[in-house]
Every structure is written in C-alpha cells, then in structure tokens.
Amino acid sequence: MNKDPITTFFEAKSFAIVGATGNKDKLGWFIIDNFLTHFDGDLYLVNAKGGEIEGMPVYKNVLEIPVIVDAVVIAIPARFVQSVVEDCVKKGIKSVIIESGGFAEVGDEGKLLQEKLVETIKDTGTRIMGPNCIGVLSPEAGIDTIFIPQDRVGRPKGGPISFFTQSGAMGSAILSSLHHAGDGAWISRFASYGNACDVNEVDFIKYMGQDLSTRIIMAHLEGFRDGYSFLKEAKKITPKKPIVLLKTNRTELGATASASHSASVASDDAVVTALMKQHGIIRVEDFEEMTSLARALRTQPIPRGARIGVVTDGGGFAVSASDAIEKEGLSLGNLDKQTFATLKAKYPPWYISGNPLDLTGTVTAEEFQFGIEQFCFDPNIDAILMIIIPSAPQFDVHDFINIFSDFIVNIKDKHPESAIKPIFSVTLGGEESQIIDAKMEKLDIPVFSTPDKALTIVKYLVEYRNFLNHNRTLLLEGRY
Amino acid sequence: MNKDPITTFFEAKSFAIVGATGNKDKLGWFIIDNFLTHFDGDLYLVNAKGGEIEGMPVYKNVLEIPVIVDAVVIAIPARFVQSVVEDCVKKGIKSVIIESGGFAEVGDEGKLLQEKLVETIKDTGTRIMGPNCIGVLSPEAGIDTIFIPQDRVGRPKGGPISFFTQSGAMGSAILSSLHHAGDGAWISRFASYGNACDVNEVDFIKYMGQDLSTRIIMAHLEGFRDGYSFLKEAKKITPKKPIVLLKTNRTELGATASASHSASVASDDAVVTALMKQHGIIRVEDFEEMTSLARALRTQPIPRGARIGVVTDGGGFAVSASDAIEKEGLSLGNLDKQTFATLKAKYPPWYISGNPLDLTGTVTAEEFQFGIEQFCFDPNIDAILMIIIPSAPQFDVHDFINIFSDFIVNIKDKHPESAIKPIFSVTLGGEESQIIDAKMEKLDIPVFSTPDKALTIVKYLVEYRNFLNHNRTLLLEGRY
Numbered sequence: 004m005n006k007d008p009i010t011t012f013f014e015a016k017s018f019a020i021v022g023a024t025g026n027k028d029k030l031g032w033f034i035i036d037n038f039l040t041h042f043d044g045d046l047y048l049v050n051a052k053g054g055e056i057e058g059m060p061v062y063k064n065v066l067e068i069p070v071i072v073d074a075v076v077i078a079i080p081a082r083f084v085q086s087v088v089e090d091c092v093k094k095g096i097k098s099v100i101i102e103s104g105g106f107a108e109v110g111d112e113g114k115l116l117q118e119k120l121v122e123t124i125k126d127t128g129t130r131i132m133g134p135n136c137i138g139v140l141s142p143e144a145g146i147d148t149i150f151i152p153q154d155r156v157g158r159p160k161g162g163p164i165s166f167f168t169q170s171g172a173m174g175s176a177i178l179s180s181l182h183h184a185g186d187g188a189w190i191s192r193f194a195s196y197g198n199a200c201d202v203n204e205v206d207f208i209k210y211m212g213q214d215l216s217t218r219i220i221m222a223h224l225e226g227f228r229d230g231y232s233f234l235k236e237a238k239k240i241t242p243k244k245p246i247v248l249l250k251t252n253r254t255e256l257g258a259t260a261s262a263s264h265s266a267s268v269a270s271d272d273a274v275v276t277a278l279m280k281q282h283g284i285i286r287v288e289d290f291e292e293m294t295s296l297a298r299a300l301r302t303q304p305i306p307r308g309a310r311i312g313v314v315t316d317g318g319g320f321a322v323s324a325s326d327a328i329e330k331e332g333l334s335l336g337n338l339d340k341q342t343f344a345t346l347k348a349k350y351p352p353w354y355i356s357g358n359p360l361d362l363t364g365t366v367t368a369e370e371f372q373f374g375i376e377q378f379c380f381d382p383n384i385d386a387i388l389m390i391i392i393p394s395a396p397q398f399d400v401h402d403f404i405n406i407f408s409d410f411i412v413n414i415k416d417k418h419p420e421s422a423i424k425p426i427f428s429v430t431l432g433g434e435e436s437q438i439i440d441a442k443m444e445k446l447d448i449p450v451f452s453t454p455d456k457a458l459t460i461v462k463y464l465v466e467y468r469n470f471l472n473h474n475r476t477l478l479l480e481g482r483y
Numbered sequence: 484m485n486k487d488p489i490t491t492f493f494e495a496k497s498f499a500i501v502g503a504t505g506n507k508d509k510l511g512w513f514i515i516d517n518f519l520t521h522f523d524g525d526l527y528l529v530n531a532k533g534g535e536i537e538g539m540p541v542y543k544n545v546l547e548i549p550v551i552v553d554a555v556v557i558a559i560p561a562r563f564v565q566s567v568v569e570d571c572v573k574k575g576i577k578s579v580i581i582e583s584g585g586f587a588e589v590g591d592e593g594k595l596l597q598e599k600l601v602e603t604i605k606d607t608g609t610r611i612m613g614p615n616c617i618g619v620l621s622p623e624a625g626i627d628t629i630f631i632p633q634d635r636v637g638r639p640k641g642g643p644i645s646f647f648t649q650s651g652a653m654g655s656a657i658l659s660s661l662h663h664a665g666d667g668a669w670i671s672r673f674a675s676y677g678n679a680c681d682v683n684e685v686d687f688i689k690y691m692g693q694d695l696s697t698r699i700i701m702a703h704l705e706g707f708r709d710g711y712s713f714l715k716e717a718k719k720i721t722p723k724k725p726i727v728l729l730k731t732n733r734t735e736l737g738a739t740a741s742a743s744h745s746a747s748v749a750s751d752d753a754v755v756t757a758l759m760k761q762h763g764i765i766r767v768e769d770f771e772e773m774t775s776l777a778r779a780l781r782t783q784p785i786p787r788g789a790r791i792g793v794v795t796d797g798g799g800f801a802v803s804a805s806d807a808i809e810k811e812g813l814s815l816g817n818l819d820k821q822t823f824a825t826l827k828a829k830y831p832p833w834y835i836s837g838n839p840l841d842l843t844g845t846v847t848a849e850e851f852q853f854g855i856e857q858f859c860f861d862p863n864i865d866a867i868l869m870i871i872i873p874s875a876p877q878f879d880v881h882d883f884i885n886i887f888s889d890f891i892v893n894i895k896d897k898h899p900e901s902a903i904k905p906i907f908s909v910t911l912g913g914e915e916s917q918i919i920d921a922k923m924e925k926l927d928i929p930v931f932s933t934p935d936k937a938l939t940i941v942k943y944l945v946e947y948r949n950f951l952n953h954n955r956t957l958l959l960e961g962r963y
Contacts, residue, residue: 169799172798319703324740396630
C-alpha cells in the first residue's frame with residue numbers, strides 16, 4: 004500500500020495481529036474474529052508460540068511474515084511490545100497500533116517503556132497509534148481492531164461520521180450509543196488512540212479532513228498535543244465539513260483528573276472556546292449533546308437561518324420552547340401572511356394560529372400534520388420543532404405516524420430543494436411517545452426528550468450556518 | 484364533608500359528574516369509568532337528558548341529586564356551564580371542577596363567559612377549578628377526573644409527590660413520564676387547573692403544604708396570580724418539605740406565547756429567581772430536570788454536604804464529571820486516609836485510587852462494587868456518582884447487578900443511619916446500559932443519561948441542604 008501511515012490505519016489492505024490466540028475468551032481472539040468477519044484484505048497472525056489458529060498459520064514474529072503488511076495491531080503484555088516494534092521498523096511496516104496497557108498511564112516505569120518506543124520509531128517513517136487503546140473501526144475497509152466483542156460494544160454501520168478520542172471509555176460509549184440509536188449509517192472512520200505517544204489529534208483531523216467518506220468530523224479531547232497545528236488544519240476543513248468537539252478537562256478539578264488519566268495539559272478554557280468559535284468548530288458541552296448533534300448533522304440540512312417554527316398541541320410547551328428559543332439566541336419566524344390565512348381558515352377559533360402554533364388538546368392527527376406542512380412551506384421559517392403531546396383525546400398516534408411518513412417521503416421526492424428544512428421532534432408522554440420516537444428515527448427525524456435540548460442542538464447548527472456565511476464573506480473579500 | 488373546598492377537591496367522599504354519558508367514545512364516559520374503577524365514595528351522574536348509565540340513575544341537573552355532594556366535575560359545552568354553576572351555588576356545593584374549554588383561552592366572548600362564572604360564585608363559598616382543565620388525580624382518595632383514558636395518559640401509583648400546573652399538556656406529560664419511569668409510588672395529589680379563574684397556585688401550595696400524604700411539592704407555573712401570598716405560604720413549607728418549581732414564560736418570547744396560552748403576566752425573571760432562592764424553592768430549568776428531581780427526591784436522602792465521590796471505569800468520564808462538579812459549585816470529597824489505603828491495597832497499581840476512582844478498562848464487577856462500598860462508608864463523601872462503562876471486557880453486567888443489589892438491600896437493613904448517602908447512576912453504552920438502568924430503577928437508584936445531568940440534580944439537592952442549614956441557623960437566632 005502506497006499511502007501515508009495515517010491513511011493506512013483506516014484503509015490497510017493487509018494486517019497482522021500480534022498476540023493472536025485461538026482461546027476464544029481472550030482479547031487476541033476477539034480481534035481475529037473481527038477481521039475474519041469483515042476484512043477482505045490479507046490477514047496474518049503472529050504469536051511467539053507459532054502453530055495454527057482456525058487453519059491459518061501463526062508466525063512467530065513479524066519478520067517471518069512473507070510480505071510487508073500495511074499495518075500491525077499489537078495486543079500482548081507491555082514488556083514484550085518493544086521488540087515487536089523494533090521488528091516492525093526493521094521490516095519497514097509503517098502503521099502500528101499498540102493496544103496493550105502498562106505504559107505512561109501506570110507510572111514512571113511504564114513511562115520509560117513508552118519513551119523507548121517513541122525513540123525506536125524516530126525518523127523511521129513508522130507511526131504508532133496508542134499504546135493503551137482500542138484502536139480503529141473503519142467499516143468500509145472492514146478494519147476493526149476493537150478487542151471487545153460486538154455484544155459489549157456496538158459497531159454502528161458505515162456512514163458519514165468520523166470520530167476520534169484518546170479515551171477508550173468515551174470511544175466505546177459513543178459507538179454503543181450510535182449503534183443503539185438506530186439502524187442508520189453512522190461511522191466512516193473511528194479511532195480511539197489512548198496515550199497518544201506518537202499519532203495525535205493533528206494527524207486525525209488532517210486525514211479526516213481530506214477523507215472523501217467523511218462528511219462530519221467529531222472528536223473528544225482532554226487537551227491539545229499541538230493546538231496550533233490542530234487549529235491550522237481545522238481552519239481548512241470547517242468551511243467544507245463540520246467539526247464537532249467535546250473538549251473536557253475544562254476546570255481545575257477536571258485537570259487534576261486528567262493528569263492521572265491521559266497526562267494532558269489543561270488550557271485556559273475561555274481561550275479554547277474563543278479559538279474554536281473563530282475557526283468554526285462546534286463546541287458541545289457533554290456526551291449527550293455530541294451524540295444528539297451527530298444525529299442531527301447526519302440527517303438534517305443545516306438551517307438557512309435562525310427563524311424557528313414551533314408546532315405543538317401543548318400550550319405549556321409552546322411557552323417553554325419560546326423561552327428556550329430566546330435563551331439560545333434564536334428567533335420565532337414571523338409567519339408569512341398566506342400561511343397565517345391558511346391556518347386561520349383551517350382551524351377552529353380557539354387554536355392559536357401563529358408561531359408557536361398551539362393546536363390545543365382538541366387536535367387531530369390530520370390537523371397536526373397540516374400545521375407542519377404549512378410551516379415547511381413558509382419562507383419565513385428556517386427550522387421546525389414539533390412538540391407532540393400524544394395524549395390529546397382526539398389525536399390518533401398511528402394515524403399521525405402514517406400521514407407524517409407519507410408527507411416526509413413525498414417531500415423528499417417532490418420538493419428536494421425548496422421544501423426541505425430541518426425538522427426536530429419532541430414527544431412528551433409515556434408509551435405513545437416511544438412509538439412516535441421510534442418511527443421518527445426510522446424517518447431520519449432527530450428526536451429529543453425536551454424542547455430545550457432540541458433547541459440547543461438547533462443553536463449549534465445555526466451558529467455553524469453563521470460561520471459558513473461569515474466565511475463566505477471573508478473569502479469573497481480575500482480575507483480567509 | 485366538613486373540610487374546606489380546596490381539600491375537598493382531593494379528598495371528596497361524594498362526586499357528581501355533569502356531562503355523564505354512556506357513549507364509550509366520549510370524554511364524559513372516561514371520567515365515569517375512572518370513578519367506577521377507583522372511587523369508593525358515592526357517585527352521582529348528571530345529564531340534561533336523564534335516563535340510566537350502567538344501571539345508575541342519571542339526574543337531569545345537580546338540584547335533583549338527593550344529597551349535597553362534596554364535589555362536582557363539569558364536562559359539557561361552555562354555553563351550558565353557567566347554569567350548572569348557578570345550580571351548584573344554589574345547592575351549596577363548594578368544590579366545582581370545570582373541564583370544558585371555550586372560555587378565556589378562545590377570546591373575548593369566552594372571557595365574558597368566564598367572568599360571569601367568577602361573579603356567580605363571589606362570596607358564596609363555592610370554589611371553581613378551571614375552566615379548560617383536566618382537573619384532579621388523587622390516587623389515595625380514588626379521585627381521577629382526567630378525561631383521557633389510561634392508555635393515553637399514564638396514572639402513576641399513589642406516592643409522596645404532589646404536583647400542580649395550569650397546563651393540561653404539561654400535566655399529562657408529567658403523569659405519563661412518571662408512570663413510565665417505573666413501578667414506584669409517585670403521586671399524592673395532582674391538579675391541572677387550566678385558566679385558573681378562581682382557584683390558583685396559592686390555594687394549592689397552602690393545601691399541599693399541610694397535606695400529610697404530600698412529602699414533596701412540585702409545580703409548573705407560567706406566572707403568579709398572587710406572588711406575594713405564594714411566597715408567604717412557601718416560606719412556611721420549605722423548611723419541612725421541598726418545593727420544586729418549573730417557572731416558564733421567562734423571556735419576552737415566552738411571555739408572548741403565554742399571553743395566548745394562559746394569559747399570565749411575565750415577571751422579571753431575575754427577581755423571580757432571587758425570591759425563589761431566598762424562600763428555599765428549588766427552581767428547575769426544564770421538564771426533564773423536573774422529572775429527574777422528582778425521582779431523586781422520592782428515593783434518595785438529601786446529601787449532608789457538597790462533597791461528591793465519583794466511581795467509574797471510564798477515565799474520560801472521570802474528567803468530564805470533574806468538570807461538571809466544579810461547574811455546579813460542588814466539590815470532590817478528599818478520601819479518608821483509611822479509604823485510600825484500602826483501595827490501594829485492593830487494586831492493581833494502574834487503577835487511579837483516589838476521587839474520582841478510575842478503575843480503568845480492566846475492572847471486574849466485584850472491583851467496581853468494592854469501590855462503591857468504600858465510598859459509601861467514607862466520612863468525607865456526601866453523595867456518590869457511579870459512571871459505569873459496561874463494555875469493559877472483564878466487567879460482567881449480571882454479576883454486577885447481583886452484587887450491587889445485595890449490597891443496597893443489606894445496607895438499608897444494617898446501616899440505616901450511618902451508611903445511606905444518596906447514590907446516582909450513569910451507565911454509558913448500548914443494550915447493557917439499559918439492563919443496568921432498569922435494575923437501578925427497581926432498586927430506587929436514580930439513573931441519568933450523562934454525568935452532567937446527574938450532577939445538576941445533585942446541585943439542586945445540595946442547595947436545598949444549604950437552605951435547610953441556613954434556615955436552622957436563622958431559626959436558632961430567632962430570625963426566621
């Protein structure tokens with residue numbers, strides 16, 4: 004493979020697994036199992052004991068492998084790793100993932116081991132991901148080095164989102180969460196890179212920025228190894244692809260916890276926020292916002308502006324949504340006169356035909372859908388939030404699902420440009436809300452548990468739209 | 484019944500339903516059905532047509548009923564309501580719930596109808612809840628005037644929480660949400676009181692404050708009809724029972740939406756916040772915080788202080804939890820020397836034996852449980868947050884559930900005073916996290932989807948503890 008070592012981590016055509024074992028309770032086997040199931044390239048197994056696993060020969064070391072493999076994943080005790088890395092360098096293998104723990108994260112002795120690894124690859128062209136990591140998931144290439152079985156950590160289907168984090172816990176939690184969120188297409192390239200002794204955030208952002216299968220970049224960072232280069236790369240990418248960042252380790256307490264966890268250096272949090280904003284990076288506050296934004300970016304267009312339309316049958320929630328719209332710096336769109344007249348003509352006098360559109364507790368499924376449609380076609384609305392209280396006595400949940408599905412499917416066919424604006428759904432209630440939520444997810448409409456949460460995500464999208472607009476201005480003026 | 488009219492709404496021994504019908508698709512029937520199923524008192528049916536329903540006589544008006552019933556619920560078109568209320572006054576019935584819509588919420592004409600109702604009861608001792616409302620749920624008394632069937636709006640079991648809101652949507656959403664949250668004991672007294680033409684927030688807070696079956700008061704308000712009296716009553720209650728308030732209609736936009744919804748007057752939001760704080764009222768930000776806090780208050784003791792202990796196997800989440808602890812004004816407890824030594828002796832060297840306790844990806848169920856126990860017994864920890872990443876390869880979910888259950892059940896028996904401190908659980912992952920969450924809810928441990936959300940709820944509890952402590956000081960000094 005003639006690509007650079009970082010690309011090769013995600014696109015390798017041949018892989019060696021060091022620490023291969025036929026013992027189906029062991030981590031080494033789980034990695035083999037992943038590759039046997041998904042990898043179309045050439046697989047080589049390595050274990051100092053030699054022998055055979057599932058009819059495949061086991062080489063005693065990487066030097067014995069008859070070809071120069073593109074990439075190696077190492078899952079053996081820390082004290083044996085050094086010599087394997089030396090062999091990789093000798094053989095000219097450029098991409099090495101070290102999953103083994105027992106390095107800088109366990110104290111001074113481990114730190115020395117790790118420093119020796121870094122020295123070994125210096126100026127050789129070989130790059131190391133890890134140590135102390137779960138490595139790579141790249142569904143399109145069939146690469147999956149995660150040593151945890153699929154029933155413990157979900158593997159979302161291939162899709163447009165690339166994600167990187169040092170933390171194995173964060174990485175596996177996000178994979179499981181997206182996998183669990185639905186059957187959709189999710190992950191393009193995923194890397195959880197542990198101690199980051201060599202490969203770091205700059206390598207990933209650069210690669211994912213130019214990777215054609217990546218449409219959205221998401222990352223969790225506790226600190227920057229090279230903040231300047233990271234921002235320099237991000238600046239080239241954000242006008243074309245959104246970058247979403249969960250930057251923890253924001254406070255003194257967080258910094259103390261992080262020193263033990265990944266030995267990252269805390270930066271002044273306000274400076275980090277300002278720089279991210281300037282470079283068009285979307286900074287989310289927590290894990291849930293990250294997964295929610297992943298779902299919104301994957302399925303919805305970026306709204307053209309900040310003018311929100313709210314359709315609901317719960318007046319109390321119209322009020323709290325209005326509060327949240329103002330809090331998030333968004334606005335309620337002023338309905339077009341024509342829309343207003345159409346609503347007035349359709350509904351009984353006690354419905355509040357405006358924005359928010361309050362259809363009250365007497366709403367029917369058909370009336371609710373009618374409101375959504377009018378908002379979809381109103382030129383003064385940039386994004387729609389529907390807040391459904393399914394317990395309204397005349398609101399039939401299954402009727403609603405059917406009418407709404409028909410509409411969404413047809414609108415995508417018939418009005419691909421003009422009519423599509425982002426739609427977000429909140430349903431408040433018990434079992435009926437689960438029925439609606441499940442259907443919405445199937446229709447690629449992001450669901451949220453409260454209006455406030457939906458509007459926080461809309462805010463991020465609108466801020467990104469503002470950045471894109473501002474950026475276009477700068478470009479036109481030759482200032483970007 | 485010799486109690487006051489407000490008490491009677493929730494404890495009536497005889498009830499009349501005006502608008503009774505045998506048509507099982509109609510609202511009037513759903514109310515009858517509720518009473519037939521749950522109400523032990525005397526039920527009277529009223530409909531201008533007379534006749535019989537399910538073998539019960541139907542009176543043509545309330546005057547014909549052979550006794551003076553404690554309470555009446557009216558569910559007939561708006562234009563017929565006035566004469567029914569006049570009859571109630573004539574008969575000396577003191578508690579009248581008007582569920583019918585078509586009053587102030589639909590415009591000037593309805594407003595006049597509503598004003599006439601208020602005039603009719605003036606100085607008569609009769610009180611009106613509503614109009615335009617779903618009324619009362621009081622499980623202990625078997626009273627349920629909600630005209631929406633149980634499969635559309637959940638009815639949580641009787642329990643310690645009383646709740647009031649003008650909004651029918653908010654009311655039915657909270658009932659469904661709590662019903663859905665688990666099998667536990669939830670609702671003491673619930674009222675959704677619509678347009679509040681007469682009975683308002685002051686009546687409810689006063690009643691629930693002295694009601695013995697109410698241990699926790701929660702409310703959603705868009706505005707105050709009589710803010711001064713509300714605070715005066717609240718001040719007497721908060722030293723004994725927590726009051727949790729979701730006050731929406733905070734912003735100009737919210738105020739506009741609210742004017743159409745319940746015609747409440749917006750107050751200066753910062754003033755509202757300051758007054759609530761001073762009176763020990765816990766102000767939550769949104770619907771989800773309200774239901775989360777309901778679950779926390781129902782099951783957990785109020786922590787003695789702000790010193791949080793974090794137990795996790797995900798280092799990345801230890802960092803983000805530390806961030807959130809600082810953000811919320813809480814602190815990480817300094818482990819007792821003895822605890823620290825015990826942890827050090829138990830765990831491998833790469834576990835971070837401190838607070839946060841980071842058990843890393845090699846944790847076992849037994850090791851996780853051991854950490855929680857040490858934190859439970861540490862005198863420097865006031866509340867425990869466990870953050871479980873169940874995908875750790877050697878962490879067996881079912882083992883953990885079993886060991887943890889044993890511990891929780893026994894600790895409640897063996898160390899009722901010393902050992903119980905509030906515990907909150909966050910599990911991040913896919914299906915395995917649902918298994919753990921379901922078990923935790925059964926064990927009355929509140930579950931959250933992220934550490935940030937758990938810590939926001941802990942903050943509210945700690946602030947309430949601070950209020951209680953401050954209040955005790957004031958009391959001792961004779962200043963409260």
